[in-house]
Amino acid sequence: MSGRLLIVEDDPRLGPIMRDVLAASWETELRASAEAGIDAVLSHGYDAIIVDRRLPGMSGEELVRELRRRKVGTPILMLTALGELHDRVAGLDAGANDYLVKPFEFEELSARLRALTRDYTRPDEGVAIGSWTFHPLDQCIDSPYTGRVLLTEVEAAFLAVLAAEPERTFSREYLLSAVFPRGESPTTVETYVHYLRRKTDRDLIQTIRGSGYRLGTPA
Structure with a gap:
């Protein structure tokens, strides 16, 4: 297992599919709202978080800002149906580490998660x-x-x-x-x-x- 993964996605089809597919590599949990996501993060430790940009009530961007305000440093991947540059930058400005535009391939989603959580402690020159x-x-x-x-x-x-x-x-x-x-x-x-x-x-x-x-x- 790669670690604990929280998915915050309100789509009743996509959320469970992501949870089930990624469960092959991660210990996955799914929440359908930003508020539930915050509660989960503050109650449990995660190695990575996936956040949908468009959530009911509090948006994905607001969720990320709130987590960063609370000093949560967990890597966050934001999912967005909006591919315009200013939309992607808005998500990154909120504190997300990376973004992925819908629709996406699960191979790319898995690769992005691996990149976010790669072990950076091995020696290299840089x-x-x-x-x-x-x-x-x-x-x-x-x-x-x-x-x-x-x-x-x-x-x-x-x-x-x-x-x-x-x-x-x-x-x-x-x-x-x-x-x-x-x-x-x-x-x-x-x-x-x-x-x-x-x-x-x-x-x-x-x-x-x-x-x-x-x-x-x-x-």
């Missing part, structure tokens, strides 16, 4: 960024203040491009084509720069006026 250490394969960065910070796949890919050539300034156009799928708006780059800074340190990425972005040296 990439030093100031006093921080970036682990691109593990999709995380070690903070000198708070410990491990989980990154999404896109955040890790974005930071990996900058870290590969730390002295280089990358244009927005280059970063857009190197990291994001076709069709994303140029403002996507600024959005992810903002999100990485918010998750880590404002000096992690430097803005070079008129040119683009480069790796910073956060304390």
Whole structure:
């Protein structure tokens, strides 16, 4: 077993299916509302939490914010039927570690959960960024203040491009084509720069006026 998993999903079909499918690898529990999810988290320990963004009453985003306000650090994967960038960022800003857009394949859901709960204690070199250490394969960065910070796949890919050539300034156009799928708006780059800074340190990425972005040296 991979550990204890809480699923907060009100869909009467999807919730039980997720619970039963993931039960092959996890000790799963299902709750149908944010309020019931909070009660479960505060009463039991979990290794990962899946939260649907659209829940009756308190939304999934509000649930995540409340858990983070209560200092619950359990990795959270948010499910959303809304695939627009601003909707995904809203979930991440609330405190979720990753998101998955419905409909999804259970193989991908399982892979996302494995990534969120992977054992990061094994030794590896990592990439030093100031006093921080970036682990691109593990999709995380070690903070000198708070410990491990989980990154999404896109955040890790974005930071990996900058870290590969730390002295280089990358244009927005280059970063857009190197990291994001076709069709994303140029403002996507600024959005992810903002999100990485918010998750880590404002000096992690430097803005070079008129040119683009480069790796910073956060304390």
